Amino acid sequence: MKTKISENTLELVTGDITEQTTEAIVNAANGSLLGGGGVDGAIHRAAGRALLDECKKVRAETLSGEELRAGEAVITKGHDLPAEWVIHTVGPVWTGGSDKEEEKLANCYRNALKLAMENNVKSISFPSISTGVYRFPIEQAAVIALQTVVDFLEEHPFGYAAFILFSDHDYRIYEAAMNRILQEE
Numbered sequence: 250m251k252t253k254i255s256e257n258t259l260e261l262v263t264g265d266i267t268e269q270t271t272e273a274i275v276n277a278a279n280g281s282l283l284g285g286g287g288v289d290g291a292i293h294r295a296a297g298r299a300l301l302d303e304c305k306k307v308r309a310e311t312l313s314g315e316e317l318r319a320g321e322a323v324i325t326k327g328h329d330l331p332a333e334w335v336i337h338t339v340g341p342v343w344t345g346g347s348d349k350e351e352e353k354l355a356n357c358y359r360n361a362l363k364l365a366m367e368n369n370v371k372s373i374s375f376p377s378i379s380t381g382v383y384r385f386p387i388e389q390a391a392v393i394a395l396q397t398v399v400d401f402l403e404e405h406p407f408g409y410a411a412f413i414l415f416s417d418h419d420y421r422i423y424e425a426a427m428n429r430i431l432q433e434e
């Protein structure tokens with residue numbers, strides 16, 4: 250599904266984010282930036298050891314050894330990936346909704362797009378952040394993810410943004426959310 254948002258394009262596709270040829274892909278990382286399972290593990294495997302080394306450097310230098318907090322984002326090179334850049338963000342762990350999970354999830358998408366623009370990136374692929382290991386209910390996460398990206402694209406000349414959904418089930422949930430959002434626009 251492909252939609253124009255102002256001068257920008259927003260697309261929903263099923264696929265593997267590690268194969269995307271957008272200038273940047275987004276990683277649903279954890280605060281350590283040292284890799285993990287799910288999409289994070291797949292990105293580190295495909296990017297190679299040099300990504301882990303760069304992440305360690307970012308952690309030590311940019312973050313002064315601290316963990317990356319939920320909603321924040323940092324950028325590295327893509328190394329062996331087709332994408333030139335990886336923007337690492339940390340989604341919130343779902344604990345029922347009373348720990349500002351919705352706001353933190355929106356911040357992930359907004360901060361990733363801001364960081365992309367600061368680095369002159371004009372095309373980006375997002376996974377469905379927090380809806381795997383971090384257990385954010387996907388119906389709710391899809392609305393927040395899409396509304397945040399749509400709002401950003403309405404306000405900025407960005408280029409191309411895609412959501413890469415890992416299953417047909419996830420794709421259909423995002424598609425339904427997108428249709429509702431577009432009807433309300």
Ligand code: AR6
Pocket residue numbers: 264265266267277278279284285286287288289290291340376377378379380381382383384385413414415419
């Ligand atoms: N391409 C696109 N989407 C994928 C891929 C892929 N190759 N692999 C998985 N997904 P998750 P989270 C989907 O668990 O919930 C890690 O261990 C997956 O089906 O990867 O934010 C980190 O290190 C799901 O829809 O991320 C953290 O500890 C979505 O990506 C923690 O998991 C997100 O699932 C982050 O949890």
